[in-house]
Structure formats: C-alpha cells, structure tokens
Amino acid sequence: MPKITFIGAGSTVFAKNVLGDVLHTPALQGFEIALFDINQERLSDSETMLNHIKNTCGSTSTIKAYTDRKEALRGAKYVVNAIQVGGYDPCTITDFEIPKKYGLRQTIADTVGIGGIFRNLRTIPVMLDFAKDMQEVCPDALFLNYTNPMAVLTNVMNTYGGINTVGLCHSVQVCVDHLFGNLGMDMTGVKSKIAGINHMAWLLEVSKDGVDLYPEIKRRAREKQNEKHWDMVRYEMMLNFGYYITESSEHNAEYHPYFIKRNYPELIERFNIPLDEYPRRCIEQIGNWKKLKEELVSNPELQHKRTHEYASYIFEAIETNVPFKIGGNVMNTGLITNLPKEACVEVSCLVDRNGVTPTFVGDLPPQCAALNRTNINTQLLTIEAAMTGKREHIYHAAMLDPHTSAELSMDDIKAMCDDLIVAHGDWLPAYK
Numbered sequence: 386m387p388k389i390t391f392i393g394a395g396s397t398v399f400a401k402n403v404l405g406d407v408l409h410t411p412a413l414q415g416f417e418i419a420l421f422d423i424n425q426e427r428l429s430d431s432e433t434m435l436n437h438i439k440n441t442c443g444s445t446s447t448i449k450a451y452t453d454r455k456e457a458l459r460g461a462k463y464v465v466n467a468i469q470v471g472g473y474d475p476c477t478i479t480d481f482e483i484p485k486k487y488g489l490r491q492t493i494a495d496t497v498g499i500g501g502i503f504r505n506l507r508t509i510p511v512m513l514d515f516a517k518d519m520q521e522v523c524p525d526a527l528f529l530n531y532t533n534p535m536a537v538l539t540n541v542m543n544t545y546g547g548i549n550t551v552g553l554c555h556s557v558q559v560c561v562d563h564l565f566g567n568l569g570m571d572m573t574g575v576k577s578k579i580a581g582i583n584h585m586a587w588l589l590e591v592s593k594d595g596v597d598l599y600p601e602i603k604r605r606a607r608e609k610q611n612e613k614h615w616d617m618v619r620y621e622m623m624l625n626f627g628y629y630i631t632e633s634s635e636h637n638a639e640y641h642p643y644f645i646k647r648n649y650p651e652l653i654e655r656f657n658i659p660l661d662e663y664p665r666r667c668i669e670q671i672g673n674w675k676k677l678k679e680e681l682v683s684n685p686e687l688q689h690k691r692t693h694e695y696a697s698y699i700f701e702a703i704e705t706n707v708p709f710k711i712g713g714n715v716m717n718t719g720l721i722t723n724l725p726k727e728a729c730v731e732v733s734c735l736v737d738r739n740g741v742t743p744t745f746v747g748d749l750p751p752q753c754a755a756l757n758r759t760n761i762n763t764q765l766l767t768i769e770a771a772m773t774g775k776r777e778h779i780y781h782a783a784m785l786d787p788h789t790s791a792e793l794s795m796d797d798i799k800a801m802c803d804d805l806i807v808a809h810g811d812w813l814p815a816y817k
Contacts, residue, residue, distance in 0.1 A: 386417050386447070389700065390457050390523075392515065393467035394420035394450070395427030397434060397681060399531070403465055404435055405689035406697035408444040412704045413697065420450045421457035430682045437687040458515075459522040463700055466515070467531045470508045471812050473667035479808045480504065481664055487801045488647050489792050492635045493663045495533040496584050497763045499789050502782050503805050505537045507812045509771040512538055516546025527703075527740065529553055529696055530714075535583040537764050539714045540729040545772060551741050552714025553695045554583055556631040557731065561591065564629055567616055568605040570598075579733070580721060580746040583714050584632035585640060585760055586731045587753045591629075602629070617656045618644055626752050631731075635662050640760060642791035699736050706738040715743045722747050723754040728761045759787045776806070776816040 389407060394400050400420070407413045418435065422428040432450040439448060451457035458464065470476070480500035481491060494500020512532075519526060528550040530539050539552035557579050565572045575598070578590040591598045606620040618634035622641070630637055638644040638658045645660070646652055653660065681687060691697065695711050702709035713734040720743050721730050733744045749757065762785040770778035783789050783798045793801065806813060 386415060388417045388419055388461045389413075389463045389465065390419040390421065390461040390526075391465045391467070392421050392454070392457070393469070393532070394431045395422035395424040396467045396469075397427060397431045398677065399467050400431045401434060401438070401681060401689065402692045402694050403467075403531075403696045405438050406691045406694055407700065408435070408438050408446055409442055409689060409691045410697050410701050412701045414445045416446045418446055418448050419457045419461065420448065421452075421454050425452070430678060434681045434687065437682075437685050438689045441686060441688055454515075455518045455522055458518050458526075461519075461523040461526045463696075464515075464519065464523070464526050464528045465531065465696055466512075466528065468508070468511065469532065470504075470511050471809075473664070473671065476504070476507060476809065476812055477664060477667060479805065481661060483804050483808055484801060486804075487793060487797050489789060489801070490645050490647075490660050491663075491788075492639050492645070492659055492661070494639070495663065496536075496632075496636065496640065497534070497760050497788075498639050498786055499783055499801065499805070501534045501537075502763065502767050502779065502786070503809065503813075505534050505767045506771055506779070507809060508532065508534075508538060509541050509768075510814055512542055513546055516542055516548045519546075519548050525549075527551070527699075529699065534764075535714055536729040536731075536761075537767055539583075540716065540727075540764070541768060541771070543716050543729075544727075544768075549740070551699075551734070552583060552729065552731075553711070554632075554714065554731070555694075556584060556633070557586060557712030558693055558695070560586075560588060560629070560631040563616075564588070564602065567614065568602060568609075570601070570605070579631060579712060579731075581631070581731055581749065581753065582724070582728065582757045582760060583731050584636055585757055586631040586712070587749065588629040588631070589749070589753075613657050615657065618658065621656065626756065627750060628753055635659050639788050641756070642787045645788060645792075647792060699741065702736040703738055703740060708735055708737045710734070711736055711741070713741055713743065715741070718743070720744070720746055721749055721754075723749055723751070724757055725761060725765070727765055729764075759785075770816070774814065774817050776802075779806070779816065 435448045528548045530552045535552045542550035581587045618638045623629045717728045717730045735742045766782035
C-alpha cells in the first residue's frame with residue numbers, strides 16, 4: 386500500500402485541507418495516510434476528523450496515527466511537513482518581545498528579519514532529524530515543505546539533508562487574483578509569469594491577448610495611493626521598482642529597510658502597517674480553536690471540497706503522469722541566472738511521473754535580483770550559523786538583514802542576538 390506521511394498533523398485545519406484533498410482524489414485512493422505530531426491530543430483530533438471526511442466521501446484510503454516518527458515515515462512515497470518548532474508560546478513571543486526592547490518592530494517574523502533567523506535556528510536541527518530518519522526508512526520519498534522560513538528550510542533539506550525537497554507557498558497561487566481583485570480588473574484570459582525567491586517573487590509578466598497589463602495596473606494602483614487598504618506596501622514597491630511582489634504587504638513591510646522605522650513613525654500610518662500582526666493572529670486562532678474543534682472533530686458528517694493546495698495535485702500528477710504546473714521552491718541550479726547558485730528560488734515547475742521539474746527563467750530585472758539578494762544574504766548566513774554552530778554567523782545574518790541593519794547598531798544587534806539565544810534556552814543548540 387503506497388503511503389503519504391504528514392508530519393505536524395496536529396495542524397488540524399491544514400491537515401484537513403491537504404489530506405482532505407487527497408481523500409477526494411480518485412488517483413490517490415488506497416493509500417495509507419500516516420499522521421505524526423508530538424501533541425497527542427491534536428494528533429488524535431486530526432485522525433478523528435480525517436476519518437469523518439473519509440467516511441463522507443467514500444475514500445478507500447486508510448488513516449493511521451503514529452507515536453513513533455520513524456515508523457510514520459517508514460516506506461513513505463510522499464512526506465508533507467507542516468511543523469512549527471516552539472509554537473506561539475514561548476518562541477513566537479520571544480521572537481517579538483526581545484527585539485521590541487531594542488526598538489526593533491516586526492509584523493510577521495517568519496521569513497527573514499530577526500524573527501525569521503531564530504525561527505530557522507530552532508527548526509533546522511529538527512528538520513535534519515527528519516532527514517536522518519528518511520535516509521534510513523524512505524530515502525526516495527518526495528518531501529513537500531510547507532513550514533516557514535520556506536527558503537532556508539527547503540535549502541537545508543536539499544543541501545544538507547540529502548532529501549528531494551520542494552517548498553510550497555500559497556502566495557504565488559493567489560498573487561494575480563488578489564492584485565486584480567483589489568484593482569477591480571477582470572482575470573479572464575490573463576497570462577502571467579512569476580519568479581524570484583519565496584515571499585519575494587516577482588510578477589514579471591502579466592498580459593491579455595498580447596497586451597501588457599502593467600500600465601493599467603500601475604495607473605489604478607496610483608489612484609489608490611491615498612486610500613487606506615491592506616496592500617499599500619506592495620503597491621509602493623511596484624511603483625518604485627517596477628514589479629508586483631507575491632507575498633502580502635504586512636510581510637514585505639519587514640523585508641526591506643523602507644517602511645518600519647523608529648525615526649519615521651508616520652510611515653506606519655501612511656502604509657497601514659500592522660505591527661505585531663502574527664502574535665495577534667496566533668491569539669485569535671487559539672481563542673477560536675474550541676469552536677473550530679466542535680465543527681471539525683465532533684461532526685461525523687463533516688464534508689470537504691478539494692482546495693487549491695498544491696500537494697494533492699502534485700501527487701496526482703506523479704501517479705497519473707498527467708502534467709500539472711506549480712510554483713515551487715527549489716535549488717537554483719542555473720534557473721535564475723543573476724541569483725546565487727547556493728540560493729533556494731521560487732519558479733514555475735512541471736510535475737509529472739518524472740517528479741518536479743523546475744523551469745528556466747534567466748535573468749531577473751536587475752533591481753529585482755538586487756532586492757532578492759539582500760534577503761538571500763541573510764538566508765545563507767543563517768544556514769552557515771546552523772551548520773557550523775558559530776554564534777558569529779548569527780550576528781552576520783542579523784547585521785545583513787535589511788530591516789534590522791537599518792534600525793540598530795552592530796553592538797545592539799549582537800546584544801539582541803545574545804539575549805534571544807539565552808531566552809530560547811533548550812529550543813536552540815549550543816552556539817560557540
């Protein structure tokens with residue numbers, strides 16, 4: 386019986402989307418769906434919920450929860466990863482509150498920036514443990530990574546874990562829809578091309594019937610410059626750098642040195658930037674879980690409709706050899722020619738029986754590549770810190786981060802990193 390393993394299955398809503406899709410896909414019937422999570426209560430909740438969906442849709446797959454990770458992975462053909470090491474409390478709280486003492490404010494803190502660096506440092510060792518298990522019990526499995534920070538973790542699994550890994554993010558899928566929806570434009574017949582790095586990929590081309598739509602997009606964006614809305618940062622970046630970015634404005638506000646600035650507090654208001662947004666979302670989700678659990682876990686008649694999550698479509702394309710296109714995070718094997726070869730990039734990929742095959746992009750516009758490289762610098766130094774155990778590379782990663790370096794002195798950056806290392810305690814390995 387072929388096997389799909391989901392690590393982090395206690396993420397019940399996400400497990401519903403990804404594995405509910407699998408249960409609804411004819412080509413994926415008869416699989417064992419193996420669930421693993423370190424939270425036994427949430428693991429049990431997800432097992433119950435998925436069995437409800439299995440029964441209502443008549444799937445012939447088997448749902449099985451495991452308490453032993455290696456056994457959950459044993460013989461898997463596909464592995465889906467959706468973990469969060471350290472959770473909201475204590476680690477996300479730490480990522481926000483200690484930088485705040487130094488005057489460094491964040492919105493999401495899950496990609497780059499000081500929060501992204503430390504989320505990587507506590508997650509990389511866990512991911513490499515997964516890789517070690519997989520080398521032993523399912524070395525040929527395709528590993529789909531949904532966990533942030535996407536670029537670094539996907540890079541580490543490929544480069545140091547020796548596991549065939551593709552990173553998947555929602556931002557490419559919804560980029561054009563959201564842009565056109567916000568600007569009141571019709572999506573019918575629109576062609577687009579997107580490439581870059583995760584959370585900072587670029588809408589390089591957007592056209593209809595051979596007509597470039599960027600002039601009209603920018604005209605409408607300029608008209609909205611004086612309105613308060615939730616995409617003001619991306620519009621500002623597009624109007625200054627020429628291209629729209631895939632990830633949301635609250636994310637991009639902290640990827641650049643231009644928006645969250647102590648000496649220019651009026652920018653927060655002007656660009657409608659939601660500081661401390663991710664902790665707010667976490668608190669809201671925790672508060673809503675009791676009601677959501679009632680809807681998902683306590684309802685034997687639970688229904689599910691296939692979503693737009695890529696995972697089931699990837700599995701289906703490989704199983705049936707019917708091609709499917711995704712936006713995937715993969716190593717830069719000459720795909721984007723003006724970004725470093727050591728980087729993980731986000732490009733269109735073809736999926737069929739041969740697996741996931743990335744497509745060639747060539748050069749990005751020079752200003753886009755330059756902005757990508759500012760984030761890649763921090764990503765690669767974070768990997769260097771994790772793989773060498775040297776504290777100095779944590780400092781380097783933070784000092785090269787655009788937002789952090791724009792706000793703090795080198796001495797403050799090093800002191801902040803030291804405070805974060807102490808506060809994380811056993812969530813981090815020892816750094817020399």
